[in-house]
Amino acid sequence: MNRKIAILFLIITAILWSLGGLLIKLVNWNPIAIAAGRSIISALLMLAYVRKPKFNWSRDQILAALFYFGTVTLFVTANKFTTAANAILLQYGAPVYVAIFAPLILKEKTKTADWIAIAFALFGMTLFFFDELEVKNLFGIVIAVASGVSFALYIIFMRKQKDASPIDSTLLGNILTALVGLPFIFSQSFEFQNVLGIVLLGTVQLGLSYILYSIAIKYVEALEAILIPIIEPILNPIWVFLAFGEKPGSWALLGGIIVLSSVTLRYSVPLLVRNFNTTK
Structure with a gap:
């Protein structure tokens, strides 16, 4: 596979991921039960794709799995305690944490321009705390930030396995998410709306998307991948x-614009310039 196909896979992945907030709001379940339910379906779909998984139990494989568990569980929880916009925009502070941790873990250098983008992104993230400062919303915001940190570390440890089998x-x-949350599922309502939401979350929004993402990440850089x-x-x-x-x-809207603008301008412009130079 070439890099252009990998980028196309990332775009499709993003569209599928974007359905998460809608489908999570659709399901009237405990957040841990939602995370477990969609992970059970997603695991079965991935197992059908992989057929013979290679669990080598390496440090990188286990850490990536743990941070994946953290990402999906925290993100579902954040969606239940704050708005979908807050949850997803704060999770996309992840490039900030990638830039911070990548030099330490991946030995990928973080440049001065990265730190400038990080400063603007962190400023944007603080603006979320000016909206609706009730306990429930504040808790959701903190959980969403934690989801972003976990997502960044998941990306980094997936990237470390680019020559192996990151999926x-x-x-x-x-599997870990399903096992942890399985006891919570039995006490939930299995009405049609809930079941439909879980099935769509597990197949389209999580299973297929992460198959595409796991393929693409082997052909792009860590920051491109996020x-x-x-x-x-x-x-x-x-x-x-x-x-x-x-x-x-x-x-929150202003903060989200600042976060997305800072990371997008910092990393998309150099990529466009590099692509332009290589096509000349």
């Missing part, structure tokens, strides 16, 4: 607004 870490992470799907935080709140009328507060 196995995602499969292992789904920045190209930037369409997700744009589409995610739009789907939720159209379906439920939920919209972010003005401060």
Whole structure:
């Protein structure tokens, strides 16, 4: 596979991921039960794709699986305690954490321009705390930030396995999420709306998307892998607004614009320049 196909896979992945907020709001379950339910279905789908998973139990594979578990569980929880826009926009502070941790773990250098983008992104993230400062919303915001940190570390340890089989870490992470949350499922309501939401979350939004993502990540850089799907935080709140009328507060919206703009401009412009130079 070449890099162009990998980028196309990332775009499709982002569109599928963007359905998460809508489908999570659709399911009236405990957040841990939602995470477990969709991971059970996603694990079965991935197992059908992989057929013979390669669980080598390496440090990188286990850490990627643990941070995947953290990402999906924290993200579902954040969606239940704050708006879908807050949850997804704060999760997309992940490039900030990739830039911070990549030099230490991947030995990929973080440049001065990265730190400038990080400063603007962190400033944008603080604006979320000016909206609706009730306990529930504040808790959701903190959980969303934690989801972003976990997502960044998941990306880094997936990237470390670029010469191996990174999808196995995602499969292992789904199995872990399913096992942890399985006891919570039995006490939930299995009405049609809930079941439909879980099935769509497990197949389209999580299973297929992460198969595509696990393939693509072997052919792109770590920061590309987290920045190209930037369409997700744009589409995610739009789907939720159209379906439920939920919209972010003005401060959160401004903060989200600053976060997305800072990371997008910092990393997309050099990529465009590099591609232009290589085609000349």
